[in-house]
Amino acid sequence: MTTRAVHTSETTYAAQPSAPGPGTARRVLGAVAVAATVPYLGLKAAWLAGSHIGIPADSVLLKSGPFLVVANSVTLAMDATVILLVLALTRPWGLRIPAWLLTVPVFTATGLLTPILTAFPAQILVKAMGMGVDETVRAAQEPFLDPWVFTVVYTGFTIQGLALAGLFVPYARERWGRCWQGVLGARLPSPTGVVAGAAAAVGAAVGAMHLYWAFGGTAWLSARQAALYSAETGVVSAAHGTCALLAGAGALLLARGGARRVRWPLALGWIGSAAALSWGLWMLTGALGPNLGHDEQTSTVIVLTYAGQMITGLLSVGVLTRFVTSRLAAGGGEVQETGGRRSGSV
Numbered sequence: 001m002t003t004r005a006v007h008t009s010e011t012t013y014a015a016q017p018s019a020p021g022p023g024t025a026r027r028v029l030g031a032v033a034v035a036a037t038v039p040y041l042g043l044k045a046a047w048l049a050g051s052h053i054g055i056p057a058d059s060v061l062l063k064s065g066p067f068l069v070v071a072n073s074v075t076l077a078m079d080a081t082v083i084l085l086v087l088a089l090t091r092p093w094g095l096r097i098p099a100w101l102l103t104v105p106v107f108t109a110t111g112l113l114t115p116i117l118t119a120f121p122a123q124i125l126v127k128a129m130g131m132g133v134d135e136t137v138r139a140a141q142e143p144f145l146d147p148w149v150f151t152v153v154y155t156g157f158t159i160q161g162l163a164l165a166g167l168f169v170p171y172a173r174e175r176w177g178r179c180w181q182g183v184l185g186a187r188l189p190s191p192t193g194v195v196a197g198a199a200a201a202v203g204a205a206v207g208a209m210h211l212y213w214a215f216g217g218t219a220w221l222s223a224r225q226a227a228l229y230s231a232e233t234g235v236v237s238a239a240h241g242t243c244a245l246l247a248g249a250g251a252l253l254l255a256r257g258g259a260r261r262v263r264w265p266l267a268l269g270w271i272g273s274a275a276a277l278s279w280g281l282w283m284l285t286g287a288l289g290p291n292l293g294h295d296e297q298t299s300t301v302i303v304l305t306y307a308g309q310m311i312t313g314l315l316s317v318g319v320l321t322r323f324v325t326s327r328l329a330a331g332g333g334e335v336q337e338t339g340g341r342r343s344g345s346v
Contacts, residue, residue: 179262179328185257192319
């Protein structure tokens, strides 16, 4: 009995080997993601310092006063978070971060970057096919930013999104891999099914509205908004509409359960709900916030669409959270690192 106790003590406190560092591919992706933040952070820092680089002399941004300072400060902090995420996803101590502290910023980044990853390349393709903004539409636009700013910023966002996805997938596989192994399994309790049904219904309405505007519909748009329509703005609306539909579909699939492989419904729920919630909140805030020089009011239908987009995301997040917690409770433990050794824990 004494010998066994001594042996246990020696095993517990013996020096453990250090955890392996990230592989070459992950180090490269991390460096690429950090480098991709430099143009945006540089522009934001310059604007906060009083520079007008990339801002035309008659831009409405120069009339926004304190709002622009606050917006630039918030967005600079948001993009700087990418650097922290890279460290968390590539260093051994990242496996010990509380799940919520990591998943919240990753979820937000997924939501904000997904429509950019789809719409920005589509806009480039549209322009290459000669269907870009024509001169009439361009003349109707109020000066905002120099064209090169959009190219530099959205190229950086695209690279950030791809690099972060390449880092997060292996991290999540290592820490929560059992959550997306196998099939969906049993149907979730009926209250969750009701929430999933509501997410699908609201998401379908929001998706239909965005797709209507994407293909040139002008109902509930102001005269100025209708005049600014082009194939380039259309692909943005299509991206938002598609994400809302995916959020609802993912919620339904997760709630229904069954023999379907779990990884795809889980991916749909994660990506769709993140995009719907993040952009719905962002655009609703913009619609209800200060008017940047536009002598018009945002229509009630547009405000409701953005609110519905946010609600779709929230409902889908509820279903997603219920599914993951039930999976973990059933034995799909997360992998945590302790002193170079990994152990499963719920």
